[in-house]
Amino acid sequence: MEKLQAALDKARKSREKETAVSDAVSVSPPPRKVARPTSLDAMWQNLSTFDVTDEQLLRHRVVTREATSAAAPFDILRTKVLLQMRQNGWTRLGITSPMPQSGKTTTACNLALGLGRQRDLRAILMDTDLRDPSVHEFFQTIPSHGIGELLSGQVGFEEQAVRIGDNVACSMAIQPESDPTRMLLAEETANVIARIEEEYKPDIMIFDLPSVLPRDDTRAFLKNVDCALIVIRANTTRYKQFDKCEREVSEHTNVLGVVLNAHMNTSDFMQDE
Numbered sequence: 001m002e003k004l005q006a007a008l009d010k011a012r013k014s015r016e017k018e019t020a021v022s023d024a025v026s027v028s029p030p031p032r033k034v035a036r037p038t039s040l041d042a043m044w045q046n047l048s049t050f051d052v053t054d055e056q057l058l059r060h061r062v063v064t065r066e067a068t069s070a071a072a073p074f075d076i077l078r079t080k081v082l083l084q085m086r087q088n089g090w091t092r093l094g095i096t097s098p099m100p101q102s103g104k105t106t107t108a109c110n111l112a113l114g115l116g117r118q119r120d121l122r123a124i125l126m127d128t129d130l131r132d133p134s135v136h137e138f139f140q141t142i143p144s145h146g147i148g149e150l151l152s153g154q155v156g157f158e159e160q161a162v163r164i165g166d167n168v169a170c171s172m173a174i175q176p177e178s179d180p181t182r183m184l185l186a187e188e189t190a191n192v193i194a195r196i197e198e199e200y201k202p203d204i205m206i207f208d209l210p211s212v213l214p215r216d217d218t219r220a221f222l223k224n225v226d227c228a229l230i231v232i233r234a235n236t237t238r239y240k241q242f243d244k245c246e247r248e249v250s251e252h253t254n255v256l257g258v259v260l261n262a263h264m265n266t267s268d269f270m271q272d273e
């Protein structure tokens with residue numbers, strides 16, 4: 001009897017030891033390799049985020065984060081652009097102008113945040129004005145890597161892009177690029193953009209471009225977009241400049257439309273003598 005009791009005690013002690021070991025294992029599981037998220041939602045959620053105050057946005061005339069009356073003209077533009085692009089199966093929109101300071105970046109940022117209010121859409125805004133980037137100033141955010149590093153393949157979109165809200169990602173610059181035309185023309189740039197589109201499946205990609213007439217930058221890049229909006233500025237853009245720009249753009253892509261910025265009425269558009 002005593003022998004049996006001793007055997008039972010031994011068996012119990014041995015079970016207790018095993019339990020203690022398995023508890024220890026469950027408390028600190030072996031380190032696992034962190035898997036890259038596979039679902040699209042997880043990929044978007046994994047992008048770093050940034051925020052900007054309404055006051056900062058307003059300072060740059062970005063008014064579309066809320067559905068206010070100030071946002072209405074940009075919301076109309078957003079809806080027209082979306083419908084027309086969908087009808088044609090287009091996803092990439094360039095925003096350009098004949099000459100600088102016409103309102104391209106203002107239009108691009110307002111479109112992007114207006115699209116962000118459409119919860120069922122995903123949008124990507126890229127600051128492809130590599131010579132004189134300004135989206136980071138509009139959004140008061142310096143990314144950890146500039147868009148040049150992304151386009152030249154040195155870093156991935158997941159490291160470079162930053163997200164505002166759930167569904168708008170921005171690739172912004174830190175500083176001007178030293179040879180923007182080369183980068184905008186490069187095959188590597190086209191490949192990087194194609195890869196981002198393939199992986200992140202945005203409904204629309206907006207490219208804030210330089211103006212057409214002063215340099216070759218926009219011409220070099222237009223092959224990468226499905227269509228372009230031309231922004232002209234009332235009281236500033238001359239008709240001849242618009243005409244030349246429209247011809248240039250239409251040689252390389254589809255002209256989606258013309259935005260007359262800062263106008264009180266259409267006679268503000270400068271006619272040449």
Ligand SMILES: Nc1ncnc2c1ncn2[C@@H]1O[C@H](COP(=O)(O)OP(=O)(O)OP(=O)(O)O)[C@@H](O)[C@H]1O
Pocket residue numbers: 059060061097099100101102103104105106107129132134210211261262263
């Ligand atoms: N409708 C408007 N009314 C008054 N000012 C405006 C309007 N749209 C833009 N601006 C101002 O004009 C300036 C140029 O605008 P923005 O930077 O959007 O133009 P751009 O075409 O992107 O310029 P750049 O060629 O330098 O990239 C900014 O100070 C902006 O706040």
Ligand SMILES: [Mg+2]
Pocket residue numbers: 104105106129134208
């Ligand atoms: Mg600009």
